[in-house]
Each structure stands twice: as structure tokens, then as C-alpha cells.
Amino acid sequence: MAINVLIGVGGTGAKIVESALFLLSAGVGPKPRVIVGLVDQDNSNGNVRRTEHLLSLLSSVKERFNGSKNAIDWKSQDSDGGTPLFSIELEPLFGEGSSAHWRPAPDKLRTLRHILQHTELPDDEKVLFDLLFRNETAAPADAEQTMELAEGYRGRAHVGAAALVSAINYDQPEFLTRLVELMRASSGGEEVRIFMAGSLFGGTGAAGFPTIARMLHKLRAPDNDKRIKGDKVHIGGALMLPYFQFSDPDSEAANVITSAQLLPQARVAVEFYQNLLQQEGVFDRLYVSGWDKMFSLNYHEPGRAEQRNPPLLPELVAALGAIDFFTIPVAELPASQPLVSARRESDAFGWADLPAHGTLKESLYEGLGGTLRFALWWLYRVEPAVDDRSLFGGIKTGWLKKLAGDTDWQVDTPDARIDLKEYCELLLRWASSLHLFGNNRLRDFALWDSARIRKRANENEPANPVDLFPARSEDESLVDLSAILRPRDENSPPVDAKVVFNDLHERVDAGSSQGLGRLVAAVHRASRPFRKEA
DSSP states (O other), X not given: OOEEEEEEEHHHHHHHHXXXXXXXXXXXXXXXXXXXXXXXXXXXXXXXXHHHHHHHHHHHHHHHTSSSSSOOOOSSOGGGTOOOTTOSXXXXXXXXXXXXXXXXXXXXXXXXXXXXXXXXXXXXXXXXXXXXXXXXXXXXXXXXXXXXXXXXXXXXXXXXXXXXXXXXIIIOTHHHHHHHHHHGGGGGTOOEEEEEEEESSSSHHHHHHHHHHHHHHHHTSTTSOTTSOGGGEEEEEEEEOOOEEEOOOSOTTOOSOOHHHHHHHHHHHHHHHHHIIIIIOOOSEEEEEOOSSOEEESOOOOSSTTOOOOOOHHHHHHHHHHHHHHHSOGGGOOOSSOEEOOOSSTTEEEGGGSOOXXXXXXXXXXXXXXXXXXXXHIIIIIHHHHHOBOTTSOBOOHHHHHHTTTOOTTTTHHHHXXXXXXXXXXXXXXXXXXXXXXHTTOSXXXXXXXXXXXXXXXXXXXXXXXXXXXXXXXXXXXXXXXHHBOOSBTTBOOOOHHHHHHIIIIIOOOTTOOTHHHHHHHHHHHTOSSOOOO
């Protein structure tokens, strides 16, 4: 059984993991399990917290539908009523019930001076330290030794790299300890795939991505740890070129990277990664993604909870790099050159533009597209129908009564419904954000269309760009279902709501699913964009 580890480094890395989690929740990815970690110095970063919450929610959903009362059949094949929805187990890096987030420096080590114990350094090392990092005599916007690190590394990758090396080896070694533990499973014949995602611009990602990758690569060397079989450990990564920019800060004294510095910084970083790939052989596969015209986010937050950047299309592309890496045959893993994504037309993006190997590409439309349709149908049709009871408490809707007849609506089920409803809302909000920001930069955003279900959409409020309608009439939701998913093939559009209704009334098979799980499986199967031949 392969061990798959997905690590998001920095805020951009967390957003790539967020997109990957939505793919994994739809059953698109490696089975049975993916271990997820997040690395960020900013303990309250809004992007990291959003991804952490999604991971926790998906773990809760998996647990709620893994029992006997409300079980989803994940073992049966499609022909026997099985469903891939939530089938992939997601585990936080530090184990069940623990956190996925590793923060390199604790609160007491607020600056690089604190981390490297400047006062205790020999005089010659202090001189070297002053040569490498600007001290307090520099302008506030340029200070590096005394820069507060609570909100991350603020575009100073060299500062972050020094802090990370110290943290990994001395201050907070639990991160490396856990990864070594996972890598040592290779000695028992397990195949271990570790995939990191981050940016080559900014701070934490630019610092952490190469630093951590090189450490892991050295660990798989033959003369290092005898309990690690280097040929069984594979390292991959998704590297983001500059694809978004903030407004510049109001104060010239703000110690942050500005938009004008992004491309020059990225150019130097690209040359560095060329060396990592060709001379050191750190990565088995390196995926590079970006955007030709940067997304402008009309606000500026250096960090903290207020930094909640909207989900953007390039992050889905990068997330597919992770899924590709985890699912491609091992013989095809080594790649001597970076893998770069490109679309067929500069002003359009459709299902054929999503980069993936053949088998994965086939599963995307049904997996992700079908789950979007499921989320819409569950949120606007199933949930209201469950609450539409007769005078004596019985469910009125015929197909719902048939599929969920043995559901105990009072025990276990209320919490499962709450979690499932939140998942559907989060998925549709994520998809709506990709559509909103992508559609304004493309002639044709041809993946899905969320316009009908958006109550509010404002690109100038990037921290909260979309609100969904809380409810839709039956007539509205019938049209919504047909409209939300753009076809993969213009000659084969998704089946409409009438077909979904017929399936739910007559022939949908939910395998050995039980209780609310049978209803979930049935709705997910009925919502698929096309029907397979018997």
C-alpha cells in the first residue's frame, strides 16, 4: 500500500491543498489514504485556517459515514452501486485527532535574532550574520534580523530559509521526525510519495519549498538512514509562478514584498530551481503553474486571519499536479525537466485544458463535475425535502422516503446532515470563486457556471467574494442543475434534471449503503453527468 503525503508550504501552498482536498473528496486521487500537512509561520493565516477547517470537516464526514447506521458503500464497484464520494481517507500529518499545521518558530522566538540566538554567537559569526542579514540600522522596510515573524516571512525567502533550518533541526523537530517516520515505511516495501506545493514568490513558500525538499532528498541517500529505501521514496512538487498580486501597502515603511518585486524575485528563483532539478536531482517530478496575466486582489494584508485570498483557477491546475503524482505508475515518475501547464486557447479554459495523465483526465469530469451537481442538488433539493414533513413527522417526498426509509433522523443523522450541508456550501463557494475570477479574465470559462446560484459576487471583495442563495425553488433548481456543469463534449451534454428524477424514483442502486448514507450515495450516483452503458 502506497503512503501518499501532501504538504502545502505557505499561504499559496495551503490554497493548492484546498483545491486538492475538493478533488480528493470527489474520489479523484489515490486510494485509500492521503496524509496532509501545512507549513506556515503565520499561525492565524486565513488561507491556512480555511484549509485546516476543510480538512477537519472532510475527516468528520468520512467518520460519520463509515459506521453501520449511516454507511456509504465505498467497497463495491460502480456496477454494484458503489460511490467514490468521500472514499479517500484524509489524515492530518501528525495523526488522527492532531493538527496538520506545523509552525516553525514558537511565539517566544519572534525574530531571526531570537531564533539564531544572536547574543550568544561568537564575534566572527556575528559579523557573518550582519553581512547576510540587514540589522536594525536598516530602514524599517528593509530590516531582516529584527523583522517580526508572527505574520510569516513577508517575501524574505532567505530569512525564512535560515529560520526553517533552525526550526527543523533544533527548535521544532517534530515535523522532520514525522516525515522520517513515514519515509522509513519504505524499508518494509511500502512506496512513499511526498508532494509539496508552494510558490517561488513571497516568503514562507519560497523559503520552505526548496529547504524542506533538499532535506528530504538527502535523507533518501544510500549512506544516510539505513531504514529508508531511497528507491522507494519519491519527491514531487507543484511550484507556482507569480499569478496574483496585492495592492501595495499604504506605508512605505511596511516590511513586505511589493508587486513590482514579484517578477524579479521569481526570475532569480527559477534559475535556482533549475539547479535543484538538473544538478541535485531533488525532485522526481516538478510541476510548474502560473497565469499569463496576474489576478489583482484589491486589498493588502501581510498576514493573520484577514489574509483570506480567494480560490483561483491556477491553484486547481497545481492541485492536479499532486493528484497526477500520486496516481501515475511508478515507472513514469522520473522527469528530467519541469512539467509546465498550458491551455489550448489563450482566452478560454475547459475540461480538456486541465492537465493530467489519461486515466486521471477521464475521471475528472465525472468525479469533480458530478460532485458539483451532487452538491447543488443536495443543498437545494434534498435538504429542504428532508425538512418537509407531514403532520405526523413523516417525509412527504416519495423517492426520499424510499431511499432513506431506515434512517434514524434523531440519532447521529443531525450532525451528519450539518457536516454534509456545510461541505456542499464550501464546494459551491470554491467553484463559484474560480468561476468569478476566471470568467472575468477569459472569453470562455468552460468548466462550470455558478452565476445562477450566486446571490452576490464581487471581485473587489476578495476575502469574501461570493454568497450563495440560501434557497432555490424547485423550478429554479431544475434549471440550475442543467446549467452549472459545462459539457466536456459539446455533443454529449450532462443529463438533465428529469433523468436525475427518474433515477431517484426508479432505478438508482446504492449498493450496501445504509441509512442516510444510502441517500447520499443514491443522489451522488444519480447526479453524474452521464450514464454508463450496462
